[in-house]
Amino acid sequence: MxxxxxxxxxxxxxxxxxxxxxxxxxxRSDQGVAPGGTAVAAEARKPGVDPAVRKRQLDAILAQRSTAVVKGDLKTFLAAVDPKQPKLVSRQKLLFTNLRKFQFASLRYFVADEREAPAQVDKFGPTTYSTRVMMRYRLTGLDPKPVQTDLGYTFVQRAGRWILVADDAIDETLSEDGHRQPWDYQxxxxxxxxxxxxxxxxxxxxxxxxxxxxxxxxxxxxxxxxxxxxxxxxxxxxxxxxxxxxxxxxxxxxxxxxxxxxxxxxxxxxxxxxxxxxxxxxxxxxxxxxxxxxxxxxxxxxxxxxxxxxxxxxxxxxxxxxxxxxxxxxxxxxxxxxxxxxxxxxxxxxxxxxxxxxxxxxxxxxxxxxxxxxxxxxxxxxxxxxxxxxxxxxxxxxxxxxxxxxxxxxxxxxxxxxxxxxxxxxxxxxxx
Structure with missing residues (x-):
């Protein structure tokens, strides 16, 4: 004792x-731009992109993923993940496994603002779109109201579909204390x-x-x-x-x-x-x-x-x-x-x-x-x-x-x- x-x-x-x-x-106070401040310049380089349509499409994918977590549907959760990247698929499977160990009273993901990631554009092509994604959730028995954190995803259009190709490319632009959660690692x-x-x-x-x-x-x-x-x-x-x-x-x-x-x-x-x-x-x-x-x-x-x-x-x-x-x-x-x-x-x-x-x-x-x-x-x-x-x-x-x-x-x-x-x-x- x-x-x-x-x-x-x-x-x-x-x-x-x-x-x-x-x-x-x-x-973080050293971003140099307000949230969304990089989006205008980025959009100017993407003629023909309708930001509102893209947001609706990505929000729909994210909504399917949040529902999949709640229902325990791994197939739907991985449906938009690039199958050509086994390491990414493995990380996303682990994320799903960890999330399922919590009891979510509510869970919602939605697109916030674009973040420029030139290296990702060079790697995946001109349709590449990197964005902060908000995770708004409430854990049963713990949170009296929803709480919110951010994560960073990179999507690419292939055959008319948006595909998740990176989940760590813009981490340096996210909130320092917020976005690294217990379910994100082993x-x-x-x-x-x-x-x-x-x-x-x-x-x-x-x-x-x-x-x-x-x-x-x-x-x-x-x-x-x-x-x-x-x-x-x-x-x-x-x-x-x-x-x-x-x-x-x-x-x-x-x-x-x-x-x-x-x-x-x-x-x-x-x-x-x-x-x-x-x-x-x-x-x-x-x-x-x-x-x-x-x-x-x-x-x-x-x-x-x-x-x-x-x-x-x-x-x-x-x-x-x-x-x-x-x-x-x-x-x-x-x-x-x-x-x-x-x-x-x-x-x-x-x-x-x-x-x-x-x-x-x-x-x-x-x-x-x-x-x-x-x-x-x-x-x-x-x-x-x-x-x-x-x-x-x-x-x-x-x-x-x-x-x-x-x-x-x-x-x-x-x-x-x-x-x-x-x-x-x-x-x-x-x-x-």
């Missing part, structure tokens, strides 16, 4: 960046336990069952210490493939910035650019290096993000991470054999004396360990002053407003009776 929950200080280091990645999804196993869904490599199904049990215990830990309703539905992806969901496992500039897991936020809307819609939910993605030694306290932290992100994404990072650490620490101390006292001592003696402000993005980037500790201590102070429900009310109020300095200060004052500077000073003095 010591190595199950005893990794208190090291755990904070391992969690650096987890929540930041958990509540704000990184998106064959998987999907393990379900109540409302927890765990995705692992097929050969690691036994590991999936172990993670499912740890995950279910973590769900209960979150429910005990986060007062807002949460149904406990969560997907944990613990595969050996590091490209899943474009997870970057090391980031930042300081020591201790190895990410053990992150909660990736899901939206129903355009995956590229700034998000203008409310988040739908999250998936937890585990670092392949730690998937076989996954600890409950790490999952409690991440599941707190899953439980809180539907409220909104405007809450400042100090409270987002502070709440996750607060829930994690109290879940650890549910077991009378464990204590977070070593963590408390470190925060009091090492992290609080240097605190000048409640940590923001810059502070987390400069020193993750210190910022997580300070954020946790601020949340402990707020819970002692406002109670858990009061902390949740503050979190919600901040999440639902555009936080100019004036609005932020006003909300802090309304809930605590203090200015942000006074709150910081009170946190530094708090003995716990």
């Amino acid at each position: 010591v190595n199950q929950r005893g990794r208190l200080l090291a755990g904070v280091a391992a969690l650096a960046l987890v929540g930041t990645a958990g509540f704000v999804v990184a998106t 064959e998987i196993a999907v393990v379900r336990k109540d409302k927890v869904v765990v995705v692992v490599d097929k050969r690691e199904a036994a590991l999936g069952k172990k993670i499912a049990q740890v995950s279910e215990d973590a769900v209960e830990g979150v429910r005990r210490h986060w007062p807002r309703p949460w149904n406990g539905a969560v997907m944990v992806v613990a595969m050996s493939e590091p490209r899943v969901l474009s997870t970057v496992w090391t980031a930042g500039t300081g020591a201790g910035w190895t990410i053990a897991a992150k909660a990736v936020t899901l939206y129903d809307g355009e995956p590229l650019g700034l998000k203008t819609v409310a988040p739908v939910g999250s998936r937890i993605v585990v670092n392949p290096a730690v998937r076989k030694d996954l600890e409950q306290d790490l999952l409690v932290h991440e599941m707190t993000h899953v439980a809180t992100v539907p409220i909104g994404i405007r809450t400042p990072i100090w409270l987002v991470e502070g709440v996750a650490e607060y829930v994690r620490s109290h879940a650890i101390e549910d077991d009378p054999h464990w204590t977070v006292d070593p963590y408390r001592r470190t925060v009091r003696t090492k992290y609080l004396p240097s605190m000048k402000v409640l940590p923001g993005e810059a502070e987390f980037d400069q020193n993750g360990d210190r910022s997580y500790g300070q954020a946790w201590w601020a949340t402990e102070y707020l819970a002692s002053k406002l109670g858990k429900k009061g902390v949740a009310a503050l979190y919600t109020d901040l999440a639902l407003h555009d936080l100019s300095p004036t609005t932020y200060a006003s909300i802090i004052k309304k809930h605590t009776g203090q200015t942000p500077a006074q709150l910081t000073a009170a946190v530094k003095k708090f003995k716990g």
Whole structure:
């Protein structure tokens, strides 16, 4: 049990960046064009092409493929795949096999915007058409509403029919976090336990069952210490493939910035650019290096993000991470054999004396360990002053407003009776 929950200080280091990645999804800002911006020039080089007709034809093919997934019809799913490319056919068969292991309440593919791919035109001829395709889906028991991601397909006209000739030619133009999904690589196993869904490599199904049990215990830990309703539905992806969901496992500039897991936020809307819609939910993605030694306290932290992100994404990072650490620490101390006292001592003696402000993005980037500790201590102070429900009310109020300095200060004052500077000073003095 010591190595199950005893990794208190090291755990904070391992969690650096987890929540930041958990509540704000990184998106590509270096495309140089808005979605669809390359289409006009491309169409000009294709006289006689009716974009509306082509879109209807491709959407019809994609609709047949989505229906085929739901019904388990492999023949229809592969009907438009180039039979001259055995590797492509094999990848598409594997995709179908993996998709069938999930329970889709709804699934729809549709053409979005063209992406220029000159190498594909050179390879397949003048009718070649590369496009982002949107996958809009809802997983039964997991997603309260549909979510949306993008993928890249290249089609060619042959004998009056559109044929899929490439499924990876324009990956660099797609959303970084969105388009790499668990079903896109090797064959998987999907393990379900109540409302927890765990995705692992097929050969690691036994590991999936172990993670499912740890995950279910973590769900209960979150429910005990986060007062807002949460149904406990969560997907944990613990595969050996590091490209899943474009997870970057090391980031930042300081020591201790190895990410053990992150909660990736899901939206129903355009995956590229700034998000203008409310988040739908999250998936937890585990670092392949730690998937076989996954600890409950790490999952409690991440599941707190899953439980809180539907409220909104405007809450400042100090409270987002502070709440996750607060829930994690109290879940650890549910077991009378464990204590977070070593963590408390470190925060009091090492992290609080240097605190000048409640940590923001810059502070987390400069020193993750210190910022997580300070954020946790601020949340402990707020819970002692406002109670858990009061902390949740503050979190919600901040999440639902555009936080100019004036609005932020006003909300802090309304809930605590203090200015942000006074709150910081009170946190530094708090003995716990």
